[in-house]
């Protein structure tokens with residue numbers, strides 16, 4: 029299949045591009061490398077992949093790359109609430125306008141399938157267990173952009189282009205484009221480099237998934253054309269932040285937990301997630317455990333492949349702040365972004 033990965037040179041995309049190429053797919057990666065970390069696409073991506081640099085808000089670029097594609101996958105955007113708060117309008121452009129423009133381009137080009145990378149963050153805070161039928165409860169900008177895109181994409185795609193929304197658990201594990209700013213990767217890398225595991229609070233629950241399992245889910249989704257919304261993870265991989273810290277302490281020799289204040293109010297997500305739908309369709313697809321992901325990340329540090337986990341290159345939030353203040357990344361404005369920003373404002377004005 030001819031598969032276009034928008035934002036495909038990032039943490040997930042660089043793993044997914046290797047996996048899809050290894051299964052014989054023709055992969056085109058479109059990415060602006062927005063964090064300007066000096067990444068070399070030739071090192072991140074499989075040799076067989078075509079790399080197209082560019083901005084995922086650029087309609088003419090998206091129209092060009094969608095031409096002839098069987099599947100268009102959108103995994104660009106800003107990840108997480110703290111990064112989305114740096115500039116709400118920019119987050120809306122990257123996380124809502126961009127996937128909508130890409131969907132319009134995919135539908136116009138006659139691509140049969142559009143896959144949108146969403147997040148379990150759409151559930152926010154919930155008692156009990158959430159599944160794909162649970163009403164979203166977006167707690168911030170990031171989740172609001174994801175919820176709105178999921179809601180509006182079907183109408184934009186029309187009948188000719190099938191939609192899959194992958195609501196990912198928090199991802200961990202090693203990648204050619206390493207991120208160490210998410211909860212597991214951060215704790216594991218710091219434990220390996222300093223012997224300390226910072227823990228603020230710890231009672232919030234988080235579902236987790238390994239980056240390699242996400243790539244396997246994506247391959248299955250495009251090959252079997254699984255459509256609709258899917259939570260991506262495994263029931264056995266729901267943990268509290270405190271349990272994650274304890275697992276890291278058990279896996280990384282000598283590491284101890286530094287307990288701080290209860291709960292980070294900037295990220296009040298708290299939910300237990302059911303992945304039964306995915307497990308029924310693709311049994312065992314997300315079977316890599318938290319322990320395995322922690323070992324991978326600790327090994328990166330202990331073998332020197334990551335020299336210092338607090339370097340800004342591993343942190344999307346710091347990369348975003350640096351790119352915005354250097355002026356290499358900013359609001360595009362223009363008619364498309366203005367139209368979708370107005371939709372976002374209208375949708376969430378009563379919040």
Ligand SMILES: NC(=O)c1ccc[n+]([C@@H]2O[C@H](COP(=O)([O-])OP(=O)(O)OC[C@H]3O[C@@H](n4cnc5c(N)ncnc54)[C@H](O)[C@@H]3O)[C@@H](O)[C@H]2O)c1
Nearest residue numbers: 035037038039040060061062083084104105145147196199
């Ligand atoms: N990593 C996680 O834990 C996680 C969890 C849930 C959902 N997701 C979703 O998965 C997707 C991928 O996440 P990731 O961790 O790989 O993020 P990432 O930041 O590593 O990758 C995103 C890539 O998109 C590119 N990009 C973003 N906006 C762009 C634009 N306007 N023009 C050109 N390039 C642009 C960036 O340069 C980057 O390479 C995102 O949609 C994210 O919301 C990730």
